[in-house]
Amino acid sequence: MKIVDAQVVVTSPGRNFVTLTITTDAGITGLGDATLNGRELAVVSYLRDHVAPLLVGLDPHRIEDTWQSLYRGAYWRRGPVTMAAIAAVDVALWDVKAKAAGLPLYQLLGGASRERVRTYGHANGRDVPELLDSVRARLAEGYQAVRVQTGVPGLQAVYGVHSGTAIAPDDGDARQDQRARPVVEDWDTAAYLRHLPTVLEAVRNEFGPALPLLHDAHHRLTPQQAARLGKEIERYDLFWLEDCTPAENQQGLRLVREHTTTPLAIGEVFNSFYDYQTLVDDQLIDYVRSAVTHFGGVTPLRKLFDYAATRQIKSAIHGPEDVSPVGMAAAIHLDLAIHNFGIQEYSGYTDRTHEVFRHAFTFDDGHLHPGDAPGIGVELDEELAAAHPYAPAYLPVNRLQDGTVHDW
Ligand code: GCO
Numbered sequence: 001m002k003i004v005d006a007q008v009v010v011t012s013p014g015r016n017f018v019t020l021t022i023t024t025d026a027g028i029t030g031l032g033d034a035t036l037n038g039r040e041l042a043v044v045s046y047l048r049d050h051v052a053p054l055l056v057g058l059d060p061h062r063i064e065d066t067w068q069s070l071y072r073g074a075y076w077r078r079g080p081v082t083m084a085a086i087a088a089v090d091v092a093l094w095d096v097k098a099k100a101a102g103l104p105l106y107q108l109l110g111g112a113s114r115e116r117v118r119t120y121g122h123a124n125g126r127d128v129p130e131l132l133d134s135v136r137a138r139l140a141e142g143y144q145a146v147r148v149q150t151g152v153p154g155l156q157a158v159y160g161v162h163s164g165t166a167i168a169p170d171d172g173d174a175r176q177d178q179r180a181r182p183v184v185e186d187w188d189t190a191a192y193l194r195h196l197p198t199v200l201e202a203v204r205n206e207f208g209p210a211l212p213l214l215h216d217a218h219h220r221l222t223p224q225q226a227a228r229l230g231k232e233i234e235r236y237d238l239f240w241l242e243d244c245t246p247a248e249n250q251q252g253l254r255l256v257r258e259h260t261t262t263p264l265a266i267g268e269v270f271n272s273f274y275d276y277q278t279l280v281d282d283q284l285i286d287y288v289r290s291a292v293t294h295f296g297g298v299t300p301l302r303k304l305f306d307y308a309a310t311r312q313i314k315s316a317i318h319g320p321e322d323v324s325p326v327g328m329a330a331a332i333h334l335d336l337a338i339h340n341f342g343i344q345e346y347s348g349y350t351d352r353t354h355e356v357f358r359h360a361f362t363f364d365d366g367h368l369h370p371g372d373a374p375g376i377g378v379e380l381d382e383e384l385a386a387a388h389p390y391a392p393a394y395l396p397v398n399r400l401q402d403g404t405v406h407d408w
């Protein structure tokens with residue numbers, strides 16, 4: 001088999017998604033997700049101008065060799081743009097291989113290690129009553145684990161949770177990213193540290209001790225602040241505290257770890273094993289958060305999970321709406337196959353997105369299953385995709401009350 005064509009499709013059925021389609025002389029097409037929220041067109045150019053011409057003529061079965069030649073051959077390694085582009089090629093080639101075998105991808109990854117994949121959903125509220133309603137809504141949808149985020153008294157706009165009326169709390173993440181200029185949000189760590197324990201107290205009082213609860217601090221704390229917070233909220237038994245400190249400082253997690261038994265998850269902004277090296281070697285985290293889409297694909301993420309398993313660290317693949325259903329499908333196959341699966345983030349998609357990307361994966365009773373269609377099980381409707389053209393969109397910028405730019 002030979003690759004005869006590689007094309008990049010950009011579509012915006014609610015959000016911008018970048019998809020690589022690889023066509024072979026056997027008539028098999030593979031899909032890969034290359035979506036990098038807020039910097040989409042950089043990956044489009046990387047793929048169109050620098051990668052697609054190299055793919056034509058290659059044997060699509062040689063996934064590892066193609067991965068290594070794109071990674072090592074470029075000389076300039078790592079980084080989100082490069083790794084999103086390589087991820088798209090990797091997933092598209094796995095899709096082709098599995099379709100050629102007539103098997104769903106998870107069968108090629110070793111077969112199912114479980115019946116289905118547990119997910120968590122997002123509950124957001126401007127204040128506690130609104131958050132409690134949002135948790136109820138997620139439970140009514142079937143979710144059995146929920147990430148809880150609220151506004152902070154005194155702050156106007158916290159990521160995913162706006163105090164204005166323009167954005168509904170349950171789709172805050174989705175809509176606020178879709179702006180032509182970055183939204184400016186405000187932040188006050190002291191106010192947040194005072195507020196969060198009261199939020200968790202209210203959620204536990206309402207929903208009891210058993211509901212798995214997660215919280216995302218979105219890189220906003222120093223190691224000392226995160227250590228203090230982790231210790232203080234131990235009694236609320238979080239499933240995890242996510243991205244408590246700026247992720248690039250691996251040593252920061254050591255200080256947090258030394259002071260708290262609250263489980264720690266990190267890595268949605270990582271794109272290489274080396275970002276995790278100290279964290280995994282020294283067992284400073286409990287969950288690995290990278291997305292297939294941003295980590296170079298199924299091939300390297302599988303290697304990372306296998307390595308993490310030797311330290312009892314589990315998977316928790318990043319899966320907000322800004323990973324396309326193609327990247328999500330690849331994640332669900334991996335989730336089903338690996339032994340050290342932890343949980344899968346899933347916040348659903350707009351109806352238009354489900355129409356553009358028809359998929360075999362199903363969401364039921366808070367769990368995903370990849371389905372048994374050959375390949376990753378996603379078909380892109382290119383005509384419909386073209387009806388939703390790219391629209392520039394940025395992620396927000398966060399500022400302290402004196403105007404200083406802050407992590408978010
Ligand atoms: C999460 C994330 C996302 C990111 C988003 C940025 O845990 O789901 O923090 O909501 O903010 O992926 O593009």
Ligand code: MG
Binds near residue numbers: 218
């Ligand atoms: Mg996160």
